[in-house]
Amino acid sequence: MSHRVHxxxxxxAHAMRAVLSEGYTRAALVKDILAGCxxxxxxxxxxxxxxxxxxVPPQYGLYSAIIAGFLVALxxxxxxSVSGPTAAFVVILHPLVTQHGMAGLLVxxxxxxxxxxxxxxxxxxxxxEYIPExxxxxxxxxxxxxxxxxxxxxxxxxxxATLPEHYYEKIIxxxxxxxxxxxxxxxxxxxxxxxxxxxPKLKVAVPAHLPAVILASILTIILxxxxxxxxxxxSRFHYLLADGSVGxxxxxxxxxxxxxxxxxxxxGESFSLNWPTIKDLIPAxxxxxxxxAIESLLCAVVLDGMSGKRHSANSELLGQGIGNxxxxxxxxxxxxxxxxxxxxxxxxxxxxxxxxxVHALVVLLALVMLxxxxxxxxxxxxAALLLVVAWxxxxxxxxxxxxxAAPASDIAVxxxxxxxxxxxxxVIAISAGMLLASVLFVRQIAGMTKVVDITDxxxxxxxxxxxxxxxxxxxxxxxxxxxxxxxxxxxxxxxLDGVILTMESVPILDAGGLSALSKLMxxxxxxGVKVFMCxxxxxxxxxLAKAKLTPDGxxxxxxxxxxxxxxxxxxxxxxxx
Numbered sequence: 001m002s003h004r005v006h007x008x009x010x011x012x013a014h015a016m017r018a019v020l021s022e023g024y025t026r027a028a029l030v031k032d033i034l035a036g037c038x039x040x041x042x043x044x045x046x047x048x049x050x051x052x053x054x055x056v057p058p059q060y061g062l063y064s065a066i067i068a069g070f071l072v073a074l075x076x077x078x079x080x081s082v083s084g085p086t087a088a089f090v091v092i093l094h095p096l097v098t099q100h101g102m103a104g105l106l107v108x109x110x111x112x113x114x115x116x117x118x119x120x121x122x123x124x125x126x127x128x129e130y131i132p133e134x135x136x137x138x139x140x141x142x143x144x145x146x147x148x149x150x151x152x153x154x155x156x157x158x159x160x161a162t163l164p165e166h167y168y169e170k171i172i173x174x175x176x177x178x179x180x181x182x183x184x185x186x187x188x189x190x191x192x193x194x195x196x197x198x199x200p201k202l203k204v205a206v207p208a209h210l211p212a213v214i215l216a217s218i219l220t221i222i223l224x225x226x227x228x229x230x231x232x233x234x235s236r237f238h239y240l241l242a243d244g245s246v247g248x249x250x251x252x253x254x255x256x257x258x259x260x261x262x263x264x265x266x267x268g269e270s271f272s273l274n275w276p277t278i279k280d281l282i283p284a285x286x287x288x289x290x291x292x293a294i295e296s297l298l299c300a301v302v303l304d305g306m307s308g309k310r311h312s313a314n315s316e317l318l319g320q321g322i323g324n325x326x327x328x329x330x331x332x333x334x335x336x337x338x339x340x341x342x343x344x345x346x347x348x349x350x351x352x353x354x355x356x357x358v359h360a361l362v363v364l365l366a367l368v369m370l371x372x373x374x375x376x377x378x379x380x381x382x383a384a385l386l387l388v389v390a391w392x393x394x395x396x397x398x399x400x401x402x403x404x405a406a407p408a409s410d411i412a413v414x415x416x417x418x419x420x421x422x423x424x425x426x427v428i429a430i431s432a433g434m435l436l437a438s439v440l441f442v443r444q445i446a447g448m449t450k451v452v453d454i455t456d457x458x459x460x461x462x463x464x465x466x467x468x469x470x471x472x473x474x475x476x477x478x479x480x481x482x483x484x485x486x487x488x489x490x491x492x493x494x495x496l497d498g499v500i501l502t503m504e505s506v507p508i509l510d511a512g513g514l515s516a517l518s519k520l521m522x523x524x525x526x527x528g529v530k531v532f533m534c535x536x537x538x539x540x541x542x543x544l545a546k547a548k549l550t551p552d553g554x555x556x557x558x559x560x561x562x563x564x565x566x567x568x569x570x571x572x573x574x575x576x577x
Contacts, residue, residue, distance in 0.1 A: 014315035036358020055097035064332035068323035073356035076319025077312030103271030106260030111285035113324030125313025138417025144394030157185025189380035216381035234375030249375025449475030467497035479512025498530030
């Protein structure tokens with residue numbers, strides 16, 4: 001079990017403690033600082049773009065990367081995870097902001113953080129093993145589709161104030177505004193997208209989106225100078241200064257403490273923190289917590305494979321919970337571990353959580369010192385960036401392989417999760433996907449339980465008297481299989497004097513199997529057909545003993561071996577002559 005300890009352990013700052021106990025050197029610190037600088041630069045445009053996609057101003061994405069990024073690294077259970085806003089949350093946060101405003105989003109994030117901490121203390125981190133890949137691929141694929149759809153207005157420069165809540169309404173609204181495509185915005189977005197697709201062919205260590213957004217910003221400045229109207233962060237977003245004047249873009253101030261429920265609600269109205277509102281936020285908070293747990297633990301598993309280290313699943317949930325509880329008090333939106341940023345940090349030479357903490361400090365410095373320059377980032381370029389993010393998170397090539405090669409049951413689960421994520425929401429999708437996967441798995445396992453007539457198989461059976469048969473039951477006798485199996489036996493023994501059932505291939509007997517077995521014993525006692533059962537495994541015997549289900553010693557009898565059961569059958573036949 002030592003290789004599974006990481007699934008059960010729980011302690012605050014597990015990853016940091018493990019690094020320090022192994023000995024943290026100056027050389028390791030230098031590597032972490034360099035890796036943190038790299039991933040911090042990567043995170044700046046992503047954090048802003050994801051905040052915008054979630055329906056809030058870009059600085060709140062930076063606040064999340066700063067506060068949650070630092071705290072989760074300090075208190076969590078994965079050495080290399082880098083936390084902050086991620087694309088997966090967009091499908092939850094965007095409608096949440098529409099319905100409850102910024103205050104609702106932050107309160108739901110705090111509630112999700114509490115749920116994550118409860119999951120950690122309940123040691124639920126290990127249950128990541130039980131989520132089928134078809135479920136994760138289905139809802140991540142659906143999330144990718146939704147994110148891509150949300151980027152179409154900015155990509156094409158459409159004058160769409162807000163998109164409706166439901167997916168089909170979004171499509172209708174976008175289609176109605178297609179005649180108003182802005183060619184300059186389309187040019188900037190297309191340039192960014194093509195650049196990001198071609199850049200990897202150069203095999204340069206610099207991530208594609210950094211030079212892409214820089215060059216797109218220069219192109220936007222030129223186009224706007226000659227009369228175009230390409231939207232930028234500076235032209236789209238505004239904030240109120242201390243003297244009452246209005247600033248453009250991102251405020252160059254540190255994240256400030258404020259009660260989340262005192263921030264604006266839907267439509268800029270005041271937010272009411274009361275029980276009805278909390279009840280309305282519970283489904284979203286639960287969805288945030290579940291998605292945060294899944295994404296952070298999957299990220300940790302991927303990083304374990306890349307680094308050869310082990311994370312502590314429950315400790316990581318604890319760290320994610322702390323980060324999502326504290327960050328909203330400083331305006332930080334929901335965060336979790338980001339696979340792309342975490343992998344970039346590891347590849348850049350990170351050796352400990354210090355790299356993620358440095359990443360948070362780099363974002364903080366950019367907020368304070370470069371906010372003016374960040375205001376020049378064009379919205380079409382950020383839309384193109386998120387299109388690439390959506391494609392990467394959807395893992396489309398893997399999904400295509402599953403559709404081509406997987407059994408029909410797996411394809412059904414994948415299609416169900418993807419469709420429900422797009423048309424409804426992720427909670428419904430995951431719930432339905434898990435339920436469908438469970439039902440299909442139970443059906444598959446139930447189909448493996450069979451009854452085989454081995455009466456004439458001399459390899460197993462020496463000799464049984466006339467009017468007797470030997471059946472071998474193969475597979476678990478549980479609720480989905482037991483009634484069918486014992487029903488078949490009931491039909492086959494009607495014209496017999498007796499039957500021997502060998503149970504050596506029955507590993508499990510549950511309450512449903514126990515009930516079906518009791519019915520078989522009662523029916524054969526009434527019919528006078530002898531039933532001898534032999535070679536029980538430990539778990540079924542334990543279940544029988546706990547239920548105090550014992551043979552009557554005449555019609556129904558238990559034996560330790562098939563040979564003894566055969567001998568008893570012969571003796572029973574002779575006694576009747």
